[in-house]
Amino acid sequence: MRRNISGFSRGRSWKLSVRFISCKMKILLIILFLSNGLLLLSQDDGVGNVQIIQDPRVDSLLQKHIELNEQNPDIEGWRVQIFFEAGNYSKRMAIEAKSEFVGKYPNVRNYLIFQEPYYKVRIGDYRTKMEAEKFLKKIQYDYPNAFVVQDEINFPELGLPTQNF
Structure with a gap:
């Protein structure tokens, strides 16, 4: 063999x-x-007690924080400014610019602001500059002179994502 x-x-x-x-x-x-x-049988069942010991002043500070947030609902954020003008007819022109914008983009928050001597139309409530610039690119064709500005914004609405399961 x-x-x-x-x-x-x-x-x-x-x-x-x-x-x-x-x-x-x-x-x-x-x-x-x-x-x-x-190994699986030797593990704990995960049932137990947790006791939190904290200073009672923590609760009062938390309550003050909640009250301050309710009084001042604005936060630092970004908006897109599509119009600003000073002069005799600037208010009328700002209102026209705002209504034109609402006709094109009805679901976007918009604001008519007067900061002496200017009337301004600002759009959106964006938490980051990147979000504001993304929207700016979307409207750039209709509003070529628009630009992003930092501003006090309202809390944006947090929508739930829609998923099909």
Whole structure:
């Protein structure tokens, strides 16, 4: 009988060695699964008590923070300014610019602001400059002189994402 390089003959003993290795693998897998089961059983059930000990002044500070936020609902943010003008007819022109914008974009918040001597029309309530610039790119064709400004904004409405499950 001829032997190959590994030292096994080509016949029966090769099949026996494969069976022997296969048997070792089965035993190893059984030990692995049993040890995982024992690990899972040895863990806690996750039931326990948590006691929070805090200074009573923390509650009063939290309540003051809530009251201040209710009094001043504005936060720092960004808007897009599409119009500003000073002069005799600037208020009328600002109102026209605002109504034109509402006709094109009815779902976007808009504001007519008077900061002496200018009437301004500002659009949106954006938390980041990137959001404001994204909207600016969207309206750039209709309002080529528009630009992004930092302003006190109202809290933007947080809509839930619509997903089809």
